[in-house]
Amino acid sequence: MMPLGISGIITNNIILRDMAQKYNDLQTLLNRYLELEPEVLVVEVDGDTYEEFMYAADAAVELSEKVMVKIVTKPVGIRALATLRERGIRTMATTIFSLNQAVLMTAAGATWVAPFVGPTMAWGGDGFELVNQISEAYKNRPDTPGIMAGIIRDAAHAHVAYAAGADALITFPSVYWEMLSHPGTDQWNRTFRDAWTELENRDQLGGFLRE
Numbered sequence: 553m554m555p556l557g558i559s560g561i562i563t564n565n566i567i568l569r570d571m572a573q574k575y576n577d578l579q580t581l582l583n584r585y586l587e588l589e590p591e592v593l594v595v596e597v598d599g600d601t602y603e604e605f606m607y608a609a610d611a612a613v614e615l616s617e618k619v620m621v622k623i624v625t626k627p628v629g630i631r632a633l634a635t636l637r638e639r640g641i642r643t644m645a646t647t648i649f650s651l652n653q654a655v656l657m658t659a660a661g662a663t664w665v666a667p668f669v670g671p672t673m674a675w676g677g678d679g680f681e682l683v684n685q686i687s688e689a690y691k692n693r694p695d696t697p698g699i700m701a702g703i704i705r706d707a708a709h710a711h712v713a714y715a716a717g718a719d720a721l722i723t724f725p726s727v728y729w730e731m732l733s734h735p736g737t738d739q740w741n742r743t744f745r746d747a748w749t750e751l752e753n754r755d756q757l758g759g760f761l762r763e
Contacts, residue, residue, distance in 0.1 A: 563585075563595055596623075609623075623657075626647075644664040648667045664698070672693070700721065704722060
């Protein structure tokens with residue numbers, strides 16, 4: 553799917569935990585992701601102290617210039633984010649559930665912020681309002697991060713995120729194909745395909761059909 557306009561591969565620690573078992577360890581797994589030649593590989597790291605965070609972040613960055621470090625929103629995370637900004641390392645601030653959090657992670661230097669639209673809506677919250685508040689706060693301000701709506705579990709959530717002002721989504725291949733589908737599109741595609749078949753049946757597609 554990489555040639556279809558996919559921006560890259562985004563991991564979280566649940567994915568890393570589960571997939572690392574298949575590929576023996578985290579470093580091997582991340583190298584396999586890089587073999588897919590994504591434009592960017594977003595690698596989430598974690599730790600209980602600033603030093604642990606930075607050690608893991610440095611290890612991720614050393615893998616490839618394509619690596620962007622994903623930072624969870626908590627005190628040691630924001631300190632690590634600020635350090636990475638000083639070093640010119642791209643970062644994504646994740647686990648954002650409020651405008652306040654987005655603003656603070658932005659001030660610390662996040663390249664992207666990832667408001668958690670899917671979980672917010674799953675808990676009965678307003679995913680549109682979450683993204684829209686961040687989008688409005690960034691409007692007409694220089695050097696604001698991109699907004700990448702997080703954990704989009706279906707096409708309805710994707711619609712909400714984009715309508716609210718998200719620049720991109722974090723989602724799954726199945727949701728990608730769901731976003732492409734619409735009953736009206738299905739109906740008209742069948743109509744056009746039937747017309748094409750009629751041209752074929754009348755032998756009027758010379759030069760347009762593979763022999």
